[in-house]
Amino acid sequence: MKPKMDVQQGTLALMVLKTLDVLGSLHGYGIARRIEQISGGLLAVNQGTLYPVLLRLEQEGAIASEWSQSENNRRARFYRLTRAGHKLLEAETRDWEQTAAIIARFFEVKAGDLV
């Protein structure tokens, strides 16, 4: 079994935003499951930690929520991306890609290349 990775600060929020972007309106459990699926079970996240993140995103206006019926007829709170959330996701994605690209370039550089 591979060791699980800790989640970096802020990346969980980005995962939540992307999930909602892809899947539309979704409840907390669904989001947790989705993140688990996508990460292939490699993330060491207690599912519960999701809820404070959801609350913060909601307070920031990136997502909105309401009570509704889930697919198996259970009452659950559904979250969806707002317009501000879309914008935030775009900006965060751009930032993330930029950072990733820079880091990737650092890994590509070999000792000889700098001479």
Next chain:
Amino acid sequence: MRALNRLFTRLLNFTARRRGDERLREEIASHIASQTEENILAGMTPGEGRRHARLKFGAVEAVREDYHAEGGLPFVENLLRDVRYALRVLRKSPAFTVVALLTLMLGIGANVVVFGVVNEVLLHPLSVRDPQNLYQMRHKQWTIGRLLTNSYPAFEDFRQRNTSFSGMAGVYGYSVARLSWGNAVMHVHGDAATGNYFDLLGVQPQVGRFFHAVDEHGPNSAPYVVLSDALWRKAFQADRGVVGTTVDLNKHPFTVLGVAPAKFHGAERFVWPDYWIPMANSELSLQSRRSINVTVIGRLKPGVTPPWATDNLNAISAQLGREYPETDDGQPLRLIHPGLWGDEGDVIRGFLYSVTVLALLVLAAACANLATLFAARAADRSRELALRVALGSSRLRLVRQLLTEAVLVSLMGGAAGLGSAKVLLGLLNRSQPFVGQLTVSVDARVYLAGLALTLGSALLFGMVPAWQMGQSSPLQMMKSGPVDSMHLRRFALRDLLLGAQIAICTLLVTASLVAVRGMVRALHVPLGIQPHGAMLADLDLNQEGQADDVAVEKKKAAIEAARSIPGVTAAGTVNRTPFTGGHGIPIFRAGTTEFKLNNSVLAAYRYSMSPGYLEAAGTRLLGGRDVSWHDTAKTPYVAIVNQTFARKMWGETPWGETPAIGQRFIVSGNLTEVVGVAENGKYHDLEEPPQPAVYLPLSQSEQSDTVLVVRSRRSPGQMAAALARALSGIAPNVPIAVHNWADDDDLEGELFPARAATAALGVMGLLAAMLAVTGIFGMAAYSVSRRKKELGIRVALGARKTQVMSAAVGRPIVLLGVGSVVGLLSGVFATRLLGQIVYQANPRDPVVVGGAVLTMALLGIAASAIPAVRALAVDPSKLMREE
């Protein structure tokens, strides 16, 4: 913008107390239900599925905490919760709370009072323009009682010849007058100043105008008076119309020019003049170089340093000494900042700073006391605290909670301290126990100091239990009952605190005993006079402008009138009583021809008196005769000298008598024969070494002021009335003020430093003693209550009473001993500190040491008596049944 939005939402949540609790609980329930369902579908049993779902979700409490942290203002919420909790805890143990509050109130209150006085006296600048550049010229004191002021001509010489001052003004601060306007009469005192005075100080009038240099054109050219704010309000009901009207000062008309601002009291802090008049119109002689009454203040030119200016002034002084050898001694000068009675500034500063240090020590002792109390409480609550740690509360939260409790207590105690300090300062202001005037205001700086002291002490005593908390492990705390938790380490800290407290307390008790000794010494210094049983009456006979011999006849008549009052044993007049100022005058040996100051052998206090004065004043005549009315300007000049005078002039015979009687010397240019020797006394202050003094018959010397001294066997009240009646017949138009010599302001003033020291140190010592009692009591009572069970077992096993006693209160008693020794030793090392407060402080004085030891022992016994009794009363059978 987002952050702002969020803060706003949080604030809203916080104020609306909207709890996301319900919503979160539902979401969690739904989440776990979904997960369980899925687990069951995957083949787990329902129980297993549920357990796995919970595991996967994580610690619900932690999530909830985080959720809350996101939702509201966690810091403020926690703070509020801590405060509420602390209040509840404090309410639960009212005795502890009251003791803690009282301790803090006393400690902080004492400090605020002291700081208020320091603030008023030392930290507030004089209310003049640029007080830092204002200097006062002082002569170097070459003999006690030599006036450190200048004559007016000398002032003019300094003003014209110096090159370092941008301006110089002269002040005569002893102007007294009878102010009369309309039908009203009032005795007032004020300053006579040169015309440039107000401009030099840079003060603006609140009403009317001030006088200026251009208003003066020689003697009596400027009959103007400026009123102080206080006089204006008291005598003229703050009537603006008074400006321009004419009032009489000593029957001379003066025009009221204006009113000084309320905060302006001249260049001295403690002497508040009622009025200012131009020097040209005062009683001061502007010609005589012998009348040395002008205080010189000035401002340096830009770029001139005080040492440079001093050199400049010294050169001029030396010049004047050569030009006027009979009157100017050419002594070097110093520059000081005016405001604190000239050189008394150093004394006052030393006194106040030392008292501040002692007050801070009291607060330190109070903090040590509270730290012990809080630490003991924290130890008692260790189980509760351990439980909370085990339940997942972070250690930081607990520390913060303990600190919140400490800060809360100290804030309440500090507020009480500030409040009581304010009341006390108000009382002080109203009763004016100070010499001179001083109104201590409680301003922002005092409040700030109070707050700083409060928070500082909270940190000091709050850190101890918090630190202890951080040290201990919950497991151990849970495991061990209260008895066991007496770690050696923890007790060592508490011991240290109590020891420090006792040491500080001993130091303060020593200090107050030293002060009391100083006070007793000051009260028993042989003054050379007997103020008790004597009345003083100021006779203003010269005002009438009578010829000298007429004035002598008037005085004679007054003395006769006084003597004829039944019960009067002696009466006489003198130009001024001791301790009312005056200065040494040069004495020359017989045969001296050049009366330069450098040729003089002594500077003696000179008293001009009538026959009978010495008896009335209670000054013993050791040999020879009193002066008599037959000693007149036509008979040979005679004098009575004191022992010091005789010894310094003519030495001593082996059996201690001086061969003074019949000897001659020259005073004021007259060859004078000694006819009597009087006992030594104090003439200027209580601390002075023996000073020479000479008494001349009033008929052979000028006597400007007249004080009638009457000794009687009757009560002061009866005597005052009888005397006033008798004198009104002699001089119907002369104002007469009669008062008891023992209540004399000047005499009181001399005792003031000793009184102030005794009061200040006495209060501190008392506070410290109270703290020591509560400290020892607290510690002993605490250890007895905690070890009750152990003591019970010991008693049951047959321990003797002494053993139980030593087990119960042994530790505090040992600490008392060690702390007292440390305190006594530090008292010896703090001699210099105490020396600032008490003249000739001697903490090694056996009476002081013995007193301190006795006090501490009594305190110790008093404080540990109750716990010891309680320890002895332990009933083992009852105790065993209890648990």
